[in-house]
Amino acid sequence: NAGVTQTPKFQVLKTGQSMTLQCAQDMNHNSMYWYRQDPGMGLRLIYYSASEGTTDKGEVPNGYNVSRLNKREFSLRLESAAPSQTSVYFCASSPSYGQHFGDGTRLSIL
Amino acid sequence: GEDVEQSLFLSVREGDSSVINCTYTDSSSTYLYWYKQEPGAGLQLLTYIFSNMDMKQDQRLTVLLNKKDKHLSLRIADTQTGDSAIYFCAERPSGGYQKVTFGTGTKLQVIP
Numbered sequence: 394n395a396g397v398t399q400t401p402k403f404q405v406l407k408t409g410q411s412m413t414l415q416c417a418q419d420m421n422h423n424s425m426y427w428y429r430q431d432p433g434m435g436l437r438l439i440y441y442s443a444s445e446g447t448t449d450k451g452e453v454p455n456g457y458n459v460s461r462l463n464k465r466e467f468s469l470r471l472e473s474a475a476p477s478q479t480s481v482y483f484c485a486s487s488p489s490y491g492q493h494f495g496d497g498t499r500l501s502i503l
Numbered sequence: 504g505e506d507v508e509q510s511l512f513l514s515v516r517e518g519d520s521s522v523i524n525c526t527y528t529d530s531s532s533t534y535l536y537w538y539k540q541e542p543g544a545g546l547q548l549l550t551y552i553f554s555n556m557d558m559k560q561d562q563r564l565t566v567l568l569n570k571k572d573k574h575l576s577l578r579i580a581d582t583q584t585g586d587s588a589i590y591f592c593a594e595r596p597s598g599g600y601q602k603v604t605f606g607t608g609t610k611l612q613v614i615p
Binding site: 397435436438483485490492493494495496497 | 603
């Protein structure tokens with residue numbers, strides 16, 4: 394029972410490089426989310442997808458793009474990485490209540 | 504905007520009860536959640552309560568909601584070392600399950 398799977402688990406990038414974080418869920422949930430977690434700031438919503446084919450901005454969308462490839466997969470892309478994007482990134486999916494989280498991608502931008 | 508506040512740290516002895524507190528500002532909250540995060544892992548949904556409830560009990564966990572004061576608490580009975588983690592309070596307003604607001608988390612340390 395995989396739940397929400399994120400890849401990669403760790404990544405180091407140089408400033409200006411691009412990267413796509415992958416997320417897949419096997420629970421047949423309609424809604425999927427991308428958060429970033431920074432020390433002392435809780436979780437902040439980057440983008441979400443209420444259903445296949447739709448995406449919307451969250452609290453901190455600047456510097457990111459997303460793709461809802463199908464019902465299972467929701468990817469997050471950094472086009473030109475900046476040191477301020479160093480963070481832990483979590484993907485989540487949701488039925489009508491609560492959210493199920495992946496184990497995160499730890500991303501460092503040098 | 505919506506705000507959810509928690510104390511940063513709580514230390515308890517093994518076998519004692521832990522009480523983690525949370526305050527929120529959005530009076531239209533419909534669901535209030537407690538999540539647990541262990542080191543190196545994502546958030547795990549522990550329990551949730553509807554805003555029309557005062558209390559919910561689930562094994563060792565008791566959630567109390569004071570809607571008038573916008574105060575939520577999580578009580579863990581007979582706290583074990585495996586309960587050491589960061590606990591997040593979160594709230595979801597009516598009409599928007601995308602707009603979940605998380606607190607900054609309370610780190611629970613259980614002393615053997």
